[in-house]
Amino acid sequence: MPGPRLAVFGLDCAEPTLVFERFREELPTLRGLMDSGWWGCLRSCDPPITCPAWMVMVTGRTPGELGIYGFRNRTDRTYAGLGLATSKWIKTDTVWDVLGRAGKRTVSFAVPLTYPPKPVNGCQISCWLTPGPESAFAYPPELKDEITRACGPYIPDFKFRIEDKDEFYRELQKATENHTAYAEWLLKNRPWDFFMSVEMGTDRIHHGLWKEFDASHPRHEKGNPHQGKMLSYYKQIDTNLKRLLAHVPDDAWVAVVSDHGIKSMAGGIVFNEWLIREGYLTLKKRPEKDTPIGKCEIDWAKTKAWGDGGYYGRLFLNVRGREPQGVVAPADADALRRELSAKLEALPDESGRPLGTRVLWPEKIYPRVEGIAPDLIVYFGDLSWRSMGYVGGPGAAKIYTYENDTGPDDANHAPDGIFILSTKARIASGTRGAGEMQGLKIHDCAQTFLKLMKVPPSEMVGGVPFAFTPD
Ligand SMILES: [Zn+2]
Structure with missing residues (x-):
């Protein structure tokens, strides 16, 4: 099917001051996309939390319109406490719904608040809220056995608020490599016009190792054995992204996004x-x-x-x-x-x-x-x-x-995430990017994605495309 293609790589909680400044020289894949394209801080929603932020990104709706104010929400007016949000709470169109109706094939992997998975024109693997590898995490359902055979059992998430930081880092590595294998398999084996994946590991390492990493944290211990792991992990993410980009066509749009950033918890x-x-x-x-x-x-x-x-x-x-x-x-x-x-x-x-x-x-x-x-x-x-x-x-x-x-846990969410957009062809030809952009909002991503895909905006999707959206 002719027409533009777009691959969105989400890095939950990826922090702009690390990607754009402190680690920039150490992350050749991300730097190549930035130098050749468009990039800037992406303002999250209120509250800047994974659920609802990714759904705001893919629906163009505010948390108020979605009725989702966090992972946990009151489900009635009794005093029964808070219930966990699921994909069933999402009553509005996502970009992949709009694109699917326009005949575009969509593949999404682990986008937060997609469990249980829903029918799409293409396929979907659900997010970190998936209870375990035995759950029904795929649409179409038979995809689960096929991808499990090829890539091993799915690791939706792991226990990350634990004292043993060596164990934490081992589990993080296992989950990240599992997710990369799944995303790579989908890119290689399923046709797509729109692809989107989200890696939660960037969020987990911030919550798991922030005080070990951040020398300005009030409880930071100088010379602790975990201090270098933050950079190592970001480098691993950058290498994995390079591996995934090998399966993306040269002229396809590539976006790298995060739903919020991170800061020290006082x-x-x-x-x-x-x-x-x-x-x-x-x-x-x-x-x-x-x-x-x-x-x-x-x-x-x-x-x-x-x-x-x-x-x-x-x-x-x-x-x-x-x-x-x-x-x-x-x-x-x-x-x-x-x-x-x-x-x-x-x-x-x-x-x-x-x-x-x-x-x-x-x-x-x-x-x-x-x-x-x-x-x-x-x-x-x-x-x-x-x-x-x-x-x-x-x-x-x-x-x-x-x-x-x-x-x-020594970190809390900050309102700015990242947005980067380019193509492999722009990198290969040495095209110079536009530099840092201002005023990008997570709420406007859905319309921006549709514009890049040249699919008319749906009245179900809110927001406006970014001012700099290229034709
Ligand atoms: Zn998040």
């Missing part, structure tokens, strides 16, 4: 301890040990708000007529949100210095708010601090912590 705010101290949240009984808020005994009749954890803080109001035992009158909810926003933004760090917390109101940042959004989205220390989702045991009412509640 610490964590135990959100619910703060809400208890400020009188918004009342427990019936303090738990015996640190316990996730969803498992605590809360006195709902005396609770106006509760919080949950993750890369950012989710604040929920207990509204009368909306939550089962709501106490906040609907007419008072906005005044309460203003009060909480002001207090949260004024919260200092432990030594009294400003923390720089930002509070976002969903209806002010999204054109529509589907599903159940947090009433407030809280970026503690502008995402340098995580939100801890637990309540402490007896006598443990501490608001500041320097341990992560979901296992060792």
